Amino acid sequence: MIRNETVKLPLAPGGPATERPISIAIVAMGGQGGGVLTGWIVKLAEDAGWVAQSTSVPGVAQRTGATIYYVEMMQASGGRSPILAQMPTPGDVDVVIASEFIEAGRSILRGIVTPERTTLIASSHRSLAIGEKSAPGKGIADSGAVTDAIGITAKRSIIFDMNALAAKHGSVISSAMFGALAAAEILPFPVEAYHAVIRGDGKGVTASIAVFDAAFARANNNAENVTPLPDPVPTKQVRSPSAPMQPRVAALVERLQASIPLKAQPMARAGLAKVLDYQDLDYGVEYLTTLEAIHRIDVELKGESKGFALTLNAAKYIANAMTYDDVIRVADLKTRSARRQRIGDEIGLRPDQLFETTEYMHPRMEEMVGLVPVRLGEWLMRHERVYAWLDRRISKGRRVRTYSPGWFLMLYTLAGMRRMRRASLRHATETAHRHDWLKLVADLTPSNYALGVELVKCQRLIKGYSDTHARGVSKFGRVTDEIKLLAHREDAADWARRLRETAIRDGEGGDLEGLIKTIRSFA
Structure with a gap:
């Protein structure tokens, strides 16, 4: 006979069932104040005498990492504190707040946005993920698919460009999301309580409250409108047609206008500007000479009837091929004053503030060998022992403080090496690739224009x-x-x-x- 000696404790309910907690999931990328917003929400509840709990799960796969913050809050009952969950459960989330539009889509895929319960608050702006930027073709995710999904999966939606609103008032997006949350009226707290939480934080109070109020008003006026911005297209800065040009540059532009058909000129001008910015005037001459050779083939094949499609596409892709990314280019972009200004604008830097950036760089031996003159580079490639010895010292990760004097000087020196770029092994390799590619185009296009x-x-x-x-x-x-x-x-x-x-x-x-x-x- 088997004896059951399990100790059984009385598990009678502590009292009648009470209302369920209010649950809020926040999806924010690094630097967007998701942690600040979470702290504000918890403080808002605790100031009202509620019990609140927050958790976070950091992400590392996209951009700088999208973190999921989760907050549950509930009033204590009968002197007992509620037991709160530590992660969102599909079908049981009252509010989802997304700091970027595609992150709203990811929340829908996770199943935490449901039509029976969830109010979705999201910014309509896009911040491209690493995969979108590195895709060989157009890798930008379709915002329209998210728009369609929101109409089906969310009980209510509050969508507008919170990032632009925050930038306009000199603050950050967390303040705008806090204002939209107040406008949603899910939490039973007055607007004054939200203001008090922001003031208690003591940082950027005036600007934060201005953004909060603007977002509150916008959300009340557009609470059901899903109006995502158009998908962003990464662009390079090009010289404005009205900007003054050096005489030699102006002469090159005149040559372009005389030799390239009108339909292809906008693309050719953009390509020329890109090449000039990348290297120098002689490189611009080489670009235009190469493009003109392709255009002559186009004319011989009566490409006008086809909209000069060969010339138009060549104007774009020859420029892309000539402006390949190398160590010199990376150093050049990281030391430009426009980049520092852009970062300062994005983080809301005030005139009396300074900032630093720490970037992770992992140069490979191949990139460093590509910098040296052709004959030296080929010598290094042939001598395996020397190559391996250098590789062990070069191919490793480094955390670079871009704007510290030492690192900035090193990067600035590397950027200045573009005067030597056209004598480098990498340039010889890229030039050979370009010549082979365009020769194949010239060989195949006469028999099949579309194939070219x-x-x-x-x-x-x-x-x-x-x-x-x-x-x-x-x-x-x-x-x-x-x-x-x-x-x-x-x-x-x-x-x-x-x-x-x-x-x-x-x-x-x-x-x-x-x-x-x-x-x-x-x-």
Whole structure:
């Protein structure tokens, strides 16, 4: 006979069931004040005599890491404190606050936004994720899909550009999100209590309250409108057409206007400006000379009837190929005064404040060898022992305080090496790639104009720096090798397009290896 000696304790309920806690999930990226907002909400509840609890789960995968903060609050009953949860549960979250529009979409995918209960508060602005920036093609996530999902999954939504509103008043987005939360009227606290919490923080009080009030008013007027901004497109600064130019630059622009068709001139001007900013006037002459050679092919093939598609696309992708990212370019961009000004504007820097940036850099030996003259670089590549010895000392991560005197001087010196760039091993490699690519375009376009255009567009596979660039070059080589096999087919342009787009998505919905096997079965 088995005896059950389990000790059983009485677990009678402590009293009648009470109202459930109010639960709030906050999704914010690094530097957007998600922790500050969480602290404000907890303080708001505690000042009213409620019990509040907050937890956070930091993220590391996107941008600087999107952190999920979770707050539950409830009034104590009968002298007993409630037991509060530490993480959001799908179907049981009253408010979700997202500091960026795609993060609102991620919250929907996690299942914490539900039509029966959840009010979704989100900023409509976009902040591109690392994956969106590094994608070989257009990798920007579709904001329209999030807009459609919000209309189905949220009980109520308050969406507007809180980031722009905060910047306009010289504060940060957390104040705007706090104001939108007050306008939602989910929490049973008066506006004065919100103001008191901000004042008690003692930092940037005037600006924070101004943003809070502006967001409160905006949310009340547009509480049901989902109005995301258009998807951002990363752009480079180009010289304004009305800005004064040096005589030699003006002469080059006049040459462009005389030799390039009107339809392609805006793109060609942008490409020329990009190349001049990257290197020098001689490099701009080389860009225009290369583009003119492609345009002559376009004219011979009566490309006018096709909108000079070959010239138009060449104007873009030749400029991209000539402005490859190297150590010199990275150092140049990081030491520009415009960058420091932009960062200061983004964090709301006041005239009496200073800031520092610490950046993680991991140079590879390949990038450093690419800086040296061609013959020395080739010598280093041949001598494995010397290369390995240098590699052990160079290829490692460093935390760089960009604006400290020592590091800034080093980066500024590297940026100044662009005068030597055209004699470097990396430049020789990139120039050889560009010549081979454009020769293939010139060889294949006369027999198939559409195929030539698709081949020009294949340059979009190559972008970025370090490993990202190496992967792009590898994909470019595989795609162009298959295009050569298909060039005799009437539908070669369609297959070239499929190859390029599959290579762009490879690993994320694209199977380049599978497509190549299919092509090899009939090519």
